[in-house]
Amino acid sequence: MRQVTIYDIAKEAEVSISTVSRVLNDTAPVKGSTRAKIEELIQKYNFQPNAMARSLLKQETGIIGVIVPDLTNPFFPEVFAGAEHEAQQSGHTFLLSNSIGDYAKESEYLSIMREKRVDGIMFLGGRINLRHCEEHLVQELVQCASVIPTVLVNGGLRNTDLIRVATDESAGTALAVRHLIELGHTEIGFIGGESNMTTTSIKLRAFRKAMKDAELEVREEWMLPDSFSIDSGKRQMLNLLAMKERPTAVFCVNDYTAIGVIKAGVEAGLSIPDDMSVVGFDDIPLAHHFIPELTTVSQQAHELGRTAVKVLKAMMSNEKVKKLTSLEPQLVVRQSSGAPMR
Amino acid sequence: MRQVTIYDIAKEAEVSISTVSRVLNDTAPVKGSTRAKIEELIQKYNFQPNAMARSLLKQETGIIGVIVPDLTNPFFPEVFAGAEHEAQQSGHTFLLSNSIGDYAKESEYLSIMREKRVDGIMFLGGRINLRHCEEHLVQELVQCASVIPTVLVNGGLRNTDLIRVATDESAGTALAVRHLIELGHTEIGFIGGESNMTTTSIKLRAFRKAMKDAELEVREEWMLPDSFSIDSGKRQMLNLLAMKERPTAVFCVNDYTAIGVIKAGVEAGLSIPDDMSVVGFDDIPLAHHFIPELTTVSQQAHELGRTAVKVLKAMMSNEKVKKLTSLEPQLVVRQSSGAPMR
DNA sequence: GCAATAGGTGAAATGCATTACATACCAAGT
């Protein structure tokens, strides 16, 4: 059934559409009796003005497009919740797309968002690094950013000047590694993360630097990037377990891989943290419910989402925004990193 | 900066907008040279037709509105992923809203979706039961359903005939309880779930029936609905632990509460499943990574999402759909329910 | 008593793409 339009209301109230519009938006005085009649009809037909017609004219949709790599990883819903929280006040809603790390999909979604004239774009996950196959995505992203306020959340992009909001993952990594070192560990591994992702490369670099700063050797066979899933943690832990020598502690790129590592360790008969210390990254809600509780680096996911939307809103109202808004991560010490080594 | 429109392209190509439109949609033959020139300009300006203008005319937006109670609970992202999977082919995208169980928000979002003229609505979580405060939400939902294809996912609503897609949670509960009984348990508790939610009442009823069928007594002090969070599981487990007599097994309304129960148990020095058997519901991805691995009832979340969108698409093309599409849950026996009692 | 102002309302332009209808051209068929 066709929905009721402003014309239907106007006709039945025997006024022009302008008058109905005035009642709707309260933009000009309307006679009490006329207003009453119109309001009654609006009520009666449960009339909702067509947002598209309005958007077409106003040149704004009230929609923010969000692209996340994997909503199934609890980190992202947290960010999203933060974003939603901030968007609440301004009445923005979200067009959400899950790219599951598929470059083609990501640029396709981006183009759909441009088509739909979203008011802003939030691109999460930063699975970007200039490699040939991603050329197109990068191009599309830059294209989008030139017409639509766009922020990159936790993901940089070399040779472009897109606005970014990000946790200082480098500092976070240093925090985690230093914590392990302070506990007495000298043999530390690195697990998880697709190597072509910004976040992975940042963490890898920071890891190496922290080790170097402590004058510790980085053992290349213990550097095991993979992906961000629980299974990748398991897989790499199994690899580690098969080695003659293994580290006494591992740094994991996120909590999901940390959970995988612990799980595989426990299945192999290890006790975590007694036989191996594990730290994660993100502080997903589950981190402090897992057994053992995860020592991890909190990204303040909620805040990250909020900030991203704040920046987006500032851009929408043509305010100047910083090229990079950085959030400080925090080390959350719990059980999985264990006690100081004797 | 204003985006390029079809008029801009037409002007520069020295043709009418219809011709440009024809090139865009390939709806009629266009002379090779003209087409080439237009295509070149489209490329040059990276022109994307305005989806709103098109939607306004076509009376469809290509958007499906989704309302989930809590994206932070891993069950929902799974459902969403399934929905997205199915929507891929038809090119639908999602307007997603997180209601966090707030009735006011839910009906507000519903009204926004109506305003935005989404092509379909997927309402998850079924936090509905006719109580006074929810009157408005119910009304809004029925209102929506009368103009927009709408499906309720895992949530019924008395006295209405909204289309539903749901796991047979009743059968699932029976599966879980019977499993515990078969293991030799006779003293079984029930934990979690807000009592005004459809899913909770279904599970409560099914639980009682399963107990009765086995001629077991339901101990009212062990019936502990609360909410769906990990913390509610913890909280109720603590209540249980404070009792003089406690059950040897508990059925939890979802995996999150089960995790809370186990966690609180372990913290209190119990060993799960040796000291108490625990079964959950949903089979979230983490269920088989948790320590101990969760025995749970799989809802086939992904399939649920897919099915919901399938039904929605059928409704959009005016096909007749069943009032209720039911999915069979499956018991997944893992560690947390333990071995048969001696 | 007349201008100025405020209240109340309608007509028409606007935003942008799609599409039915109209028109123009050219080649083939009778």
Place this chain on the structure above:
DNA sequence: ACTTGGTATGTAATGCATTTCACCTATTGC
């Protein structure tokens, strides 16, 4: 030579709400 039909393209209507401009009526001030 004239109809027929395909190809190629333009004009105008359409979808729906907002907003500017114009206009009318009734008051208020001087």
